[in-house]
Amino acid sequence: MTVTTITDAELQPKDYASDQEIRWCPGCGDYAILKAVHKALADAGAERERTVFVSGIGCAARFPYYMSTYGFHTIHGRAPAIATGIKLANPELDVWVITGDGDGLSIGGNHMLHVLRRNVDVQIVLFNNEIYGLTKGQYSPTSRRGTKSPSTPQGSVDYPVSAGAFALGAGARFVARSVDTLQAHLVGVLKRARAHRGASFVEVFQNCVVFNDGAFDAFTAKDVAADTQIHVEHGKPLLFGAGKNRGLRLKPRKLELEVVTVGEGGITADDVLVHDETNRALAHMLVALEPPAFPVALGVIYCSPVPSFEAEVYAQASAASAGRGAPDLAELFVTKEGTWTVS
Amino acid sequence: MWALGLMLWMYGRDRLVTLDWLKKKFAGRPEIAQANVAALNAGHAFGETAEMSEYGPGYVVRPTAVTPGVYRTVSGTEALAWGLLAGKRAAGLEKMIFAGYPITPASLLLHTLADLKRYGVITFQAEDEIAAIGAAIGAAYAGALGVTSTSGPGMALKTEMLGLAIATELPLVVVDSQRGGPSTGMPTKAEQSDLFQAVHGRNADAPLAVLAAATATDCFDVAIEAVRIATKYMTPVVLLSDAFLAHAAEPWRIPDLDKLPRFPVRFHTDPAGFHPFLREPETLARPWARPGTPGLEHRIGGLEKDYDTGHISYDPENHARMTRARATKIAGIANDIPLQTVALGDDHGALAVVGWGSTYGALHQGVRRAREEGIDASHIHLRYLNPFPRNLGELLRRFDRILVPEMNNGQLVALLRAAFLVPAEGFNKVEGKPFKVAEIVEAIRERLDR
Numbered sequence: 001m002t003v004t005t006i007t008d009a010e011l012q013p014k015d016y017a018s019d020q021e022i023r024w025c026p027g028c029g030d031y032a033i034l035k036a037v038h039k040a041l042a043d044a045g046a047e048r049e050r051t052v053f054v055s056g057i058g059c060a061a062r063f064p065y066y067m068s069t070y071g072f073h074t075i076h077g078r079a080p081a082i083a084t085g086i087k088l089a090n091p092e093l094d095v096w097v098i099t100g101d102g103d104g105l106s107i108g109g110n111h112m113l114h115v116l117r118r119n120v121d122v123q124i125v126l127f128n129n130e131i132y133g134l135t136k137g138q139y140s141p142t143s144r145r146g147t148k149s150p151s152t153p154q155g156s157v158d159y160p161v162s163a164g165a166f167a168l169g170a171g172a173r174f175v176a177r178s179v180d181t182l183q184a185h186l187v188g189v190l191k192r193a194r195a196h197r198g199a200s201f202v203e204v205f206q207n208c209v210v211f212n213d214g215a216f217d218a219f220t221a222k223d224v225a226a227d228t229q230i231h232v233e234h235g236k237p238l239l240f241g242a243g244k245n246r247g248l249r250l251k252p253r254k255l256e257l258e259v260v261t262v263g264e265g266g267i268t269a270d271d272v273l274v275h276d277e278t279n280r281a282l283a284h285m286l287v288a289l290e291p292p293a294f295p296v297a298l299g300v301i302y303c304s305p306v307p308s309f310e311a312e313v314y315a316q317a318s319a320a321s322a323g324r325g326a327p328d329l330a331e332l333f334v335t336k337e338g339t340w341t342v343s
Numbered sequence: 344m345w346a347l348g349l350m351l352w353m354y355g356r357d358r359l360v361t362l363d364w365l366k367k368k369f370a371g372r373p374e375i376a377q378a379n380v381a382a383l384n385a386g387h388a389f390g391e392t393a394e395m396s397e398y399g400p401g402y403v404v405r406p407t408a409v410t411p412g413v414y415r416t417v418s419g420t421e422a423l424a425w426g427l428l429a430g431k432r433a434a435g436l437e438k439m440i441f442a443g444y445p446i447t448p449a450s451l452l453l454h455t456l457a458d459l460k461r462y463g464v465i466t467f468q469a470e471d472e473i474a475a476i477g478a479a480i481g482a483a484y485a486g487a488l489g490v491t492s493t494s495g496p497g498m499a500l501k502t503e504m505l506g507l508a509i510a511t512e513l514p515l516v517v518v519d520s521q522r523g524g525p526s527t528g529m530p531t532k533a534e535q536s537d538l539f540q541a542v543h544g545r546n547a548d549a550p551l552a553v554l555a556a557a558t559a560t561d562c563f564d565v566a567i568e569a570v571r572i573a574t575k576y577m578t579p580v581v582l583l584s585d586a587f588l589a590h591a592a593e594p595w596r597i598p599d600l601d602k603l604p605r606f607p608v609r610f611h612t613d614p615a616g617f618h619p620f621l622r623e624p625e626t627l628a629r630p631w632a633r634p635g636t637p638g639l640e641h642r643i644g645g646l647e648k649d650y651d652t653g654h655i656s657y658d659p660e661n662h663a664r665m666t667r668a669r670a671t672k673i674a675g676i677a678n679d680i681p682l683q684t685v686a687l688g689d690d691h692g693a694l695a696v697v698g699w700g701s702t703y704g705a706l707h708q709g710v711r712r713a714r715e716e717g718i719d720a721s722h723i724h725l726r727y728l729n730p731f732p733r734n735l736g737e738l739l740r741r742f743d744r745i746l747v748p749e750m751n752n753g754q755l756v757a758l759l760r761a762a763f764l765v766p767a768e769g770f771n772k773v774e775g776k777p778f779k780v781a782e783i784v785e786a787i788r789e790r791l792d793r
């Protein structure tokens with residue numbers, strides 16, 4: 001494997017790339033996500049030797065091989081468990097989990113639930129392409145109802161899971177969303193995720209050109225993007241549209257969002273909700289928005305940090321040793337029940 | 344009467360005698376007899392369902408300790424926990440990450456270690472068996488001693504992760520406290536039926552080292568040995584214990600810490616010529632290169648690696664070479680473990696009684712009694728089940744007959760026959776109860792027509 005020598009010089013995005021030939025299909029959205037991660041790490045001045053990418057199985061899971069950092073390509077769905085062990089052994093490491101909709105929400109759904117609720121300090125980037133790519137196109141747990149695939153020739157009958165709602169339900173303290181093609185936005189979201197202490201969950205809508213091309217066109221196509229995406233920012237009004245004059249507000253007397261147009265029907269800028277990323281109830285409403293009635297919410301939807309799992313675990317451990325360091329094992333063998341001597 | 348029922352459960356005694364006595368005693372008052380029977384059965388059932396395994400069932404008299412020294416009482420679980428800590432110390436590792444999921448009878452080890460945080464162990468109750476071993480593997484990858492513990496059904500769940508640990512050649516200790524099976528089986532009853540699972544129970548050619556503890560105190564030494572092999576050979580090691588050993592207590596000579604083995608781990612730090620599968624010529628172990636080490640950034644995973652570069656490779660000949668390298672590495676451990684000795688009797692003769700695990704006491708006493716009757720029998724007890732000690736085949740061939748008593752339907756006997764082409768015969772008990780000495784004596788007599 002590649003041996004990289006660390007220099008004091010500032011690292012460029014390309015310095016985070018390994019020398020391995022990339023094996024994704026030409027045109028796959030994964031390339032853009034890889035590029036964004038390289039840029040986010042360079043911008044943050046991440047040390048390669050302290051950075052670890054952990055993945056499960058799937059197209060996305062090849063990610064660690066294309067990084068010049070430490071990497072562990074594990075087994076299907078289990079990356080969060082391995083990442084948890086890494087953080088328990090060495091909380092100083094900057095650990096990223098790269099997963100997909102099948103890896104993270106189907107076979108690995110249980111681990112995803114627990115890594116989020118425990119709040120292990122890792123960044124989880126879920127590449128959602130609503131399909132199983134590596135195994136050639138079966139429908140996935142995020143595929144929309146009616147998806148025709150080799151395993152569902154008449155269309156799928158089950159209802160999809162919403163990654164964002166799942167993460168919030170699991171107790172995640174950081175939930176964000178972006179799109180593979182929104183390079184600058186994605187870099188910004190990844191940097192926020194990295195800076196967040198505790199589990200950060202980032203869903204990236206990723207186009208699989210081979211098995212599910214255009215799955216997100218309804219809100220990512222250039223001609224509709226402005227009217228179908230809302231880029232949320234803490235403290236800023238929830239406005240969208242080409243003229244930034246459409247907004248979200250609560251329906252009077254109802255806990256329900258509606259789209260309004262500022263300047264129409266007596267609506268003023270003051271009627272529009274202001275994004276509060278620490279408000280869990282608002283986050284739940286934002287992740288549920290879907291076109292055509294609503295825009296898709298992108299950006300940091302929820303961020304409300306608490307101490308990370310490993311920080312709490314180590315606090316207990318140091319309290320147990322009362323700052324004295326590990327005692328000699330001989331102390332362990334002492335017993336209240338008494339000893340006896342055989343001579 | 345209820346308490347008596349519970350006592351009978353704790354000591355693994357039959358209820359029949361008492362039930363008969365009750366029926367006779369209250370023959371004229373069937374409703375009283377019935378009430379007593381119900382209470383007795385309820386107490387017994389309570390023991391069974393409350394899974395109060397730390398109180399029973401079963402009780403075996405152990406040989407008295409004779410080596411001079413300071414003694415105390417220790418349970419198998421304590422000895423195992425302390426052995427792991429002693430192994431961590433011997434390897435010079437700062438941290439142990441012990442990850443488990445609640446399962447009878449293995450949970451006791453998790454509880455014991457959870458209370459020993461001041462000794463540098465972090466315990467982690469994972470969301471399931473898979474996550475428990477996953478966290479232990481992640482910890483090993485990051486440079487800590489990774490340990491997980493479970494029982495048979497949990498072992499089954501850990502299988503795929505064991506394959507990953509084998510493919511990525513990371514050190515790992517997996518404690519399996521065996522219980523009756525298959526499936527949920529008899530959670531509180533001891534059995535030795537996970538041997539096949541430990542040795543062979545994975546997809547593909549996936550060898551790892553397997554050790555078994557024979558007595559409560561032996562758990563201490565075997566745990567240290569498991570850590571030694573795991574870290575020296577960069578391999579998962581399965582340590583087989585069982586429901587009986589987990590609870591058994593016996594006198595233990597407190598060891599002299601200075602005399603315990605030392606096998607300090609050397610983490611790889613030199614970037615020159617480094618790749619993650621560069622093997623140490625003697626042990627074939629790959630380097631242990633922790634994240635955090637500058638210049639050693641590398642990627643590992645479950646995909647096949649090129650022998651010479653560590654890159655992903657699907658080359659047919661390379662796969663054959665890597666498969667052989669993994670097998671040779673584990674087989675080579677045989678050169679680094681003690682030769683098999685005879686626990687009692689001569690190293691040749693009419694009959695070898697070969698056992699492993701918690702049957703030690705019954706086999707030892709059985710052979711002793713047979714010998715007192717003038718029968719030419721010897722007791723051989725195996726700690727190393729994969730690989731076997733390198734003299735084992737030759738030793739077994741020096742006996743006319745080989746009897747392999749096991750609390751399973753014939754697992755070690757099959758492994759011995761396959762490995763050495765010896766005519767070993769099984770003697771099997773799968774009642775969730777330990778062998779009685781008399782049963783062993785009887786089996787020996789039978790084989791030798793006495």
Ligand code: SF4
Nearest residue numbers: 025028059133208209
């Ligand atoms: S199958 Fe789809 S997701 Fe996988 S690499 Fe190809 S385009 Fe990308």
